Amino acid sequence: EDQVTQSPEALRLQEGESSSLNCSYTVSGLRGLFWYRQDPGKGPEFLFTLYSAGEEKEKERLKATLTKKESFLHITAPKPEDSATYLCAVRNTGFQKLVFGTGTRLLVSP
């Protein structure tokens, strides 16, 4: 059974303090690893899709990387507006549905 584990559950950073969020996964055959951002009271907002080990994608202060067992979401010099829950999900080659982790709640203080 496909599984996604995210760590830490919660992370508090000072503005400008860079860090990384982890997403460990087990899947029979990876057909995409997805990162979403979710603000309170809203639906998840798509950030990135990664397909193969070694792939990296960037958007503003965020960079996502992928290995055969895990993905990292690196946040460089975060700002308070980066505060949100970050969700990771995987899709395997046999199925079309996404399996989500429980997320990392990020709080960036000014």
Place this chain on the structure above:
Amino acid sequence: DAGVIQSPRHEVTEMGQEVTLRCKLISGHNSLFWYRQTMMRGLELLIYFNNNVPIDDSGMPEDRFSAKMPNASFSTLKIQPSEPRDSAVYFCASSLNSEETQYFGPGTRLLVL
């Protein structure tokens, strides 16, 4: 462009009542996914459709839950009868096809008393 539209945004009902949640897909999308999000279990897929056809309903908790796509742009999720344990946030998401990125609606927050 309009995103995924869900209604109502909030629903409070009493145990035993019928609840209907509605979702309008992004124009041109042909895959529709219903999810439920709780603190304990996170985001779970309930059912998804391709071209109006249900493909996988293995996540539907029990027979009290049913979902339909009466046309290519609209879907309903019905709970009858509702129970307190159904309280959660229900999201629908649509994608260009089942392999593409899923875009989520704002969700319906359901409270069953």
